[in-house]
Amino acid sequence: MPRERREELLSIAGEFDLLVIEDSPYRQLRYVGESQPTLRSLDREGRAIGLFTFSKILFPGLRLGWVVAEPAIISRLVVAKQPVDCCTSGLSQLLARVYIESGRLPRQVERTREVYAAKRAVLLEALEQCIDPAWGVRWTRPEGGLFLWVELPEWMDARELLDRALAQEQVAFVVGDAFHCDRSGRNTLRLNFSYPGEQQLRQAAARLARCIEPAVAAHRASGTAPAASEEPTPLLVSGEHSLMQLSWNLALSEIVE
Numbered sequence: 309m310p311r312e313r314r315e316e317l318l319s320i321a322g323e324f325d326l327l328v329i330e331d332s333p334y335r336q337l338r339y340v341g342e343s344q345p346t347l348r349s350l351d352r353e354g355r356a357i358g359l360f361t362f363s364k365i366l367f368p369g370l371r372l373g374w375v376v377a378e379p380a381i382i383s384r385l386v387v388a389k390q391p392v393d394c395c396t397s398g399l400s401q402l403l404a405r406v407y408i409e410s411g412r413l414p415r416q417v418e419r420t421r422e423v424y425a426a427k428r429a430v431l432l433e434a435l436e437q438c439i440d441p442a443w444g445v446r447w448t449r450p451e452g453g454l455f456l457w458v459e460l461p462e463w464m465d466a467r468e469l470l471d472r473a474l475a476q477e478q479v480a481f482v483v484g485d486a487f488h489c490d491r492s493g494r495n496t497l498r499l500n501f502s503y504p505g506e507q508q509l510r511q512a513a514a515r516l517a518r519c520i521e522p523a524v525a526a527h528r529a530s531g532t533a534p535a536a537s538e539e540p541t542p543l544l545v546s547g548e549h550s551l552m553q554l555s556w557n558l559a560l561s562e563i564v565e
């Protein structure tokens with residue numbers, strides 16, 4: 309979100325007396341472009357709350373993040389959190405503290421950026437090689453983070469594609485409608501590039517293309533869009549959760565020692 313929109317957002321929050329949460333798990337993972345100021349740094353009224361996590365820069369199993377906000381908000385958050393989980397694990401906090409105090413974290417973040425930037429480039433190149441522009445598939449070139457967002461042609465259903473991709477090619481992705489509160493976005497999906505190796509990314513792009521191509525050909529031959537089912541497919545929450553888990557971060561063994 310560019311600076312002007314951030315300022316606009318804060319001014320709207322001021323007008324309606326709202327707090328704004330900026331959830332920033334990927335802020336440290338920028339590969340190109342300029343970092344934008346946090347909402348909290350632009351905020352003059354104590355409305356912005358910044359959320360950050362070690363999940364993407366150290367390892368997800370720590371289950372540890374941090375909040376940057378006005379002290380009065382932090383104390384309310386502490387009270388709200390205590391009945392939910394009886395406090396974050398002391399062991400996790402101690403691990404993070406020892407690691408941070410050792411001075412290794414900046415190098416770890418730098419290394420994470422290098423590894424992910426290279427993987428991002430591999431996946432982008434592989435998709436360009438494997439996917440014919442005439443199929444009408446588009447994807448983002450993200451400036452940071454761990455994912456590409458893919459838009460299939462309007463008529464194509466990402467859940468059907470996932471079934472085919474899993475069954476025929478053993479390749480997985482997260483369906484895009486899981487990210488829409490109204491279950492729209494059925495022709496969208498999210499590809500992760502942080503977990504697979506470079507060779508696997510190339511293979512995955514080729515396999516995905518092998519699943520998309522026949523669907524495009526069949527659609528062209530029939531000249532009609534397949535009827536959309538009336539009932540939305542139920543969300544496979546546990547399955548998606550495990551896919552997301554898989555999509556996270558460097559292997560533990562790769563963390564800077």
Ligand SMILES: Cc1ncc(COP(=O)(O)O)c(C=O)c1O
Pocket residue numbers: 331332333360361362363368371372373
């Ligand atoms: C946008 C966003 N916010 C928050 C999180 C959660 O991070 P944590 O592992 O600290 O719960 C994620 C993790 O995938 C995320 O993508």
